[in-house]
Each structure stands twice: as C-alpha cells, then as structure tokens.
Amino acid sequence: MIARFLVLTFLSLICRSASAEDDPDYLAMIDGDGKDFAYLLCSDCHAMQHVLQKRYSRRGWRDAIKRMTDDFGMAELEADEHALIIEYLTQHYSPGSGR
Numbered sequence: 001m002i003a004r005f006l007v008l009t010f011l012s013l014i015c016r017s018a019s020a021e022d023d024p025d026y027l028a029m030i031d032g033d034g035k036d037f038a039y040l041l042c043s044d045c046h047a048m049q050h051v052l053q054k055r056y057s058r059r060g061w062r063d064a065i066k067r068m069t070d071d072f073g074m075a076e077l078e079a080d081e082h083a084l085i086i087e088y089l090t091q092h093y094s095p096g097s098g099r
C-alpha cells in the first residue's frame with residue numbers, strides 16, 4: 001500500500017514536469033490509449049526503446065510484465081491498469097502489428 005502510494009506520487013511528479021514531451025523515447029511511441037501510462041510506468045527502470053523493440057503476443061507481454069513484478073520489483077498493477085498496458089502493447093507492438 002505504501003509502496004503503491006510512493007509510486008503514484010513519483011508518477012505524478014514526472015507528469016507535472018512535462019518532460020515526456022521532450023523525451024525522444026516518448027515521441028517515438030505509437031499513439032494510443034495507454035501510451036502515457038506505459039511510458040510513465042515502464043521507462044522508470046529502462047528506456048522505452050528497450051521495451052518496444054520487442055514484439056510479443058498478448059501472452060508474451062503478460063509474461064514480460066510478470067517478470068517485471070516477480071523478478072525486478074515493479075509494483076503490482078491494478079486489474080484495470082494491467083489491462084490498459086497489455087492492450088496498448090499488444091495492439092501496437094506484437095508480431096502482427098507490422099512495426
């Protein structure tokens with residue numbers, strides 16, 4: 001619970017600084033629902049490029065996120081947050097998405 005609060009506080013600080021708009025990593029992301037959330041969450045530990053060069057199926061992205069929480073200490077996501085991230089990644093960065 002406390003960890004979750006800290007993460008949210010941290011995320012809102014990044015939001016307010018509006019630095020995302022200047023970050024080439026953010027600019028390179030495909031637009032769509034969940035983009036901002038994915039950027040804030042996933043670029044905390046590594047460049048987005050490191051994530052988005054992958055092409056995973058829905059199942060693959062689900063497994064990848066599980067690796068982040070189980071192995072690397074990423075905070076557990078709420079069900080709706082999890083769904084939003086999976087949807088964004090699967091729709092734009094899967095083997096069939098053509099990019």
Ligand code: HEC
Nearest residue numbers: 041042044045046050051054064065067068072073074085
């Ligand atoms: C708490 C830190 C942390 C957060 C937050 C995080 N990751 Fe990671 N991630 C890592 C570490 C550590 C590695 C392994 C080292 C590396 O590959 O650079 C990694 C590697 C990866 C990889 C490449 C290796 C693999 O397993 O396929 C992908 C893809 C990935 N992360 C996706 C994500 C996504 C998607 C998110 C956001 C939902 C995310 N990460 C958020 C720590 C994190």
